[in-house]
Amino acid sequence: MAAPLGCGYGDLVLASSRAVDDEEEEEEGSQTPSPSAVLRWSAQAKQEISESPNDCIECSALIVAIGPVATGFIHTYLLHQETEILGMIGSGLSEDTCNTFEQTSPADATCFLHRLKSAPSVIFCQCNVDVPPEMMFSWTQQLFSCINIRNTYVGILASAPVSEYRSSISLSDVTVPFLRGLKTNQFHGKPVCPYLEQPNTAKGLPASVLTHCQVYRVPAVLYMCYSDSIYVEIPAIKAFLPVLKGTPFRDIVQENPNADISLRKLVELRARQNNLYT
Amino acid sequence: MSSRYDRAITVFSPDGHLFQVEYAQEAVKKGSTAVGVRGKDIVVLGVEKKAIAKLQDERTVRKICLLDDHVAMAFAGLTADARILINRARVECQSHRLTVEDPVTLEYITRYIATLKQRYTQSNGRRPFGISCLIVGFDYDGTPHLYQTDPSGTHHEWKANATGRSAKTVREYLEKHYTDEVADSDAESIKLALKALLEVVQSGSKNVELAVMRRDEPLKMLSVDEIEKIMAEVEKEKEEEAEKKKKTKTS
Numbered sequence: 001m002a003a004p005l006g007c008g009y010g011d012l013v014l015a016s017s018r019a020v021d022d023e024e025e026e027e028e029g030s031q032t033p034s035p036s037a038v039l040r041w042s043a044q045a046k047q048e049i050s051e052s053p054n055d056c057i058e059c060s061a062l063i064v065a066i067g068p069v070a071t072g073f074i075h076t077y078l079l080h081q082e083t084e085i086l087g088m089i090g091s092g093l094s095e096d097t098c099n100t101f102e103q104t105s106p107a108d109a110t111c112f113l114h115r116l117k118s119a120p121s122v123i124f125c126q127c128n129v130d131v132p133p134e135m136m137f138s139w140t141q142q143l144f145s146c147i148n149i150r151n152t153y154v155g156i157l158a159s160a161p162v163s164e165y166r167s168s169i170s171l172s173d174v175t176v177p178f179l180r181g182l183k184t185n186q187f188h189g190k191p192v193c194p195y196l197e198q199p200n201t202a203k204g205l206p207a208s209v210l211t212h213c214q215v216y217r218v219p220a221v222l223y224m225c226y227s228d229s230i231y232v233e234i235p236a237i238k239a240f241l242p243v244l245k246g247t248p249f250r251d252i253v254q255e256n257p258n259a260d261i262s263l264r265k266l267v268e269l270r271a272r273q274n275n276l277y278t
Numbered sequence: 279m280s281s282r283y284d285r286a287i288t289v290f291s292p293d294g295h296l297f298q299v300e301y302a303q304e305a306v307k308k309g310s311t312a313v314g315v316r317g318k319d320i321v322v323l324g325v326e327k328k329a330i331a332k333l334q335d336e337r338t339v340r341k342i343c344l345l346d347d348h349v350a351m352a353f354a355g356l357t358a359d360a361r362i363l364i365n366r367a368r369v370e371c372q373s374h375r376l377t378v379e380d381p382v383t384l385e386y387i388t389r390y391i392a393t394l395k396q397r398y399t400q401s402n403g404r405r406p407f408g409i410s411c412l413i414v415g416f417d418y419d420g421t422p423h424l425y426q427t428d429p430s431g432t433h434h435e436w437k438a439n440a441t442g443r444s445a446k447t448v449r450e451y452l453e454k455h456y457t458d459e460v461a462d463s464d465a466e467s468i469k470l471a472l473k474a475l476l477e478v479v480q481s482g483s484k485n486v487e488l489a490v491m492r493r494d495e496p497l498k499m500l501s502v503d504e505i506e507k508i509m510a511e512v513e514k515e516k517e518e519e520a521e522k523k524k525k526t527k528t529s
Contacts, residue, residue, distance in 0.1 A: 228307070277308040278328060278341055278357040 036138035037131070039145060041087040042101065045113075049146055056148035057086070060121040061248040063155045064143070066205050068107075068232045069225055070157035071126045072266050073240040075106055078249070079114055079124060080256040086113040086123065089142055091135045107269045122252050123147060127205065136208040144212060153187075153248035154213050154220035157240060158206035162226040166199055177227035177239040182210060187219040192246040196224060221246070232270045234263050288402060298406055299399050302355075302429035305408035306441060309354030312341060313440040313448055313474050314412035315456070316424040317467035321414035323352045323489045324471040326442070326479045342489045342499070346371040348415045349387055350489060350497045354442030355409030355429075363407060367391055384415050384423035388433045396431025406430070410441040420493050437461070438470070444478035451477045464492070468500075472508055 041049065049055055065074040089111045090099045098110045106128075114124040131139050162176050181191025182202055196202065202210065206222055213220035223243050227236035244253045256262065290296060310326040325341040342352045345367045353360045370390050374382045382390075391411060399406045406429045413425045426441060427433040438456045440448035451474045460466040468490060479485050488500040488508075500508075 275339075275357060277305070277355060278310065278339065278353070278360065 035092065035135060037089050037091040037135050037142045039087055039089050039142040041146070042085055044084070045086040054148060056146050057123070058121060059123050059147045059149065059152050061153045061155065061252060062123050062125065062147060062149065063248070063252075064125045064127065064157070064206075064209055066127045066156070066158040066209075068128060068270060069159035069227065069236045070240070071128050072106070072232055072237045072263070072270075073157060074124055074126060076237065076259050076262045076266065077241075077244060077256055078252060079116070079126075080258070080262065081254065082117045083114045083124075084117060086115050088112050089125075089127070089129075089139060091129055091131045091139055105269075106266055116252070118254075119252055122248075131205050133204070136205055139205065140208045140212045143209070144216075149216070149218050152218060154209070154218055155243075155248050156206050156209050156220065156222040157225075157243065158202075158204075158222070159225040159227060159236060160203075161230065162228045164200075165226045167197065177225050177236045179239055179242065180224050180226065181221060182224075183221040184210065184214040184217075184219060186213075186217050187221050187247075189247060191221050191223065192242045193223065232267055234267055237263060237266075288400060296399065296430075299430045302406040302408045303410075306355040306410040306429065307443055307445070309356075309409070309442045310341070311440060311442040311444055311448060311475060311478055312352040312354050312412055313438070313452070313471050314352065314414055314424045314426075314436070315438045315452070315461075315467050315471040315474075316414070316422050316436070317461045317464060319422070319493055320464040320467050321350075321416070321422050321424060321491050322468050322471040323350060323412060323414055324475045325352050325487050326475060327485050327487050342487060342497075344497055345387060345413070346375075346381060346415075347496060348381055348417075348491075349384060350414050350491055352412045352414075352489075353409045354445075356407070359407045360409045360411075363391060363394065363409065363411070366394060381418060383417045384413060384425060385417075385435075388413050388425040388427060392427045392431050392433035394431075395427060395429060399429070399431055412439065412441060415491060416493050422493070438474075440474065447478050448474045464490075469508060469512060472505070473512055476509075476512070 045057065049057060052058065063074060063078070065071045085101055085104070088099075088101060091111070098108050103110055104112070109129050111125070111127040111129045114126060116122055116124075125143060162171060165171070167174070179193035180196040180200070181193045182196050183191055201207070202222060202224060206224065210220055210222045212218075223240065225236055225239045227233065227239065229236065243249055310328055312323065312325045314324075315322045323342050327341075328339060330336055330339050341354075342350060343364055344350050345364065349371065351364065351367070353363075367387060367390065371382050371387060374380070374386070391413070395407050398404050408429060410426065410428045413427070414423065416422050424436050424439065425433055426436055426439050438452040440452065452470070455470060455473070460470050468488065472486065472488060475486055484502075486505060488505055489497055490500065491497045
């Protein structure tokens with residue numbers, strides 16, 4: 001039997017079936033695209049980018065703080081001087097995500113990029129948003145999209161519950177909270193705390209950022225704070241203090257005489273009424 | 279591997295763990311610190327007072343409670359579990375009085391509470407109580423006692439002990455500073471409990487609650503002024519010790 005005109009051997013011929021409604025097929029075709037993170041620059045930052053020769057913001061150090069403990073630490077010990085908001089990364093359109101530049105309370109679920117007026121080459125990313133896993137890659141891409149990381153040191157701070165930490169030593173013999181570190185090959189030097197031991201792994205957004213730095217040969221160091229409280233507590237925030245003696249933090253830090261007061265206010269702001277335990 | 283053996287309370291893991299009981303002991307560490315000291319003629323309970331919300335009534339957040347006229351208890355861990363256990367213990371105390379015409383001994387009521395807790399570690403579909411108790415009081419013959427129970431259902435008698443958050447630090451302090459001379463003096467026993475608590479609690483009478491029971495006397499909650507007075511004495515002693523150390527260094 002001769003082949004129908006226009007069809008060659010091996011061509012896929014889709015037979016239409018009376019059993020299937022054509023309209024259903026159309027609906028299947030138009031699936032909602034997977035959401036991606038969006039970086040929005042402030043008006044001033046946009047101008048700076050447009051005026052720069054390589055359409056990038058110059059940066060000698062990028063500090064990424066993920067989660068309330070890490071952002072609380074950066075807020076108290078590094079961002080206590082005058083800062084400006086460069087931009088924000090939005091990752092979602094649910095009711096409780098903040099997508100404007102106006103919501104600046106430390107307890108809001110925001111992700112702002114800050115810069116110290118006294119040290120304009122240092123950029124801080126304060127991420128208090130729970131970035132969903134499917135957006136982590138695009139979030140990382142967006143973060144590094146307009147920042148010139150050729151001569152940049154990256155410092156990543158994050159926290160995790162100690163129940164996820166696996167160790168041959170019993171946890172009752174370990175002082176909690178504690179720090180563990182990981183670094184990229186390009187980071188010459190050691191973290192200020194022990195390395196994260198096997199079989200533990202860094203997960204989520206901190207891992208995504210560190211991996212990006214490893215792939216693009218950026219010197220980066222990740223500090224994970226393991227704490228036993230699901231609430232933000234002062235000991236967990238203070239556990240990050242040794243980090244201030246290491247690169248890239250030691251060149252940026254300036255003493256904050258009101259650190260303890262600031263910490264207490266932050267913890268009170270975030271304290272949820274815990275009546276479960278007495 | 280532990281996740282295969284921590285769903286059901288009645289299952290041992292291959293290496294002999296009852297994970298739910300161990301997790302219950304972690305829940306105890308989430309509660310604020312409680313310390314107990316047994317003196318010769320006094321028993322003391324000290325607890326770290328939780329910061330309460332502005333609109334909350336302070337009286338409903340109590341860590342020290344009476345089980346009977348002569349038995350008091352402090353706990354650390356899940357508040358709701360404590361309430362249930364306290365109610366059962368109180369009923370048992372009264373039932374004992376009516377049946378046997380004698381008040382419970384500390385050992386009896388501690389054993390009752392511990393047995394109850396143990397039952398919940400061996401039952402289907404139930405979880406252990408997530409609290410650890412410090413039970414103090416005087417027996418009918420006037421002997422003071424301090425007992426501790428934990429979620430596994432074990433109970434032991436102690437001269438001084440602590441439970442809750444940072445209990446290890448407090449216990450180490452007690453081990454260093456508890457002596458028979460301290461136990462012989464009511465005032466020193468109270469000071470020891472306070473000093474042990476201050477190792478882990480922010481200083482201030484607002485953050486600490488102390489209760490004392492003397493032989494044939496009811497439980498007395500120390501007022502804020504009384505606690506502040508003791509705190510001032512403790513501070514003075516610390517300063518005097520620091521001065522002494524400086525003098526010995528220079529000489």
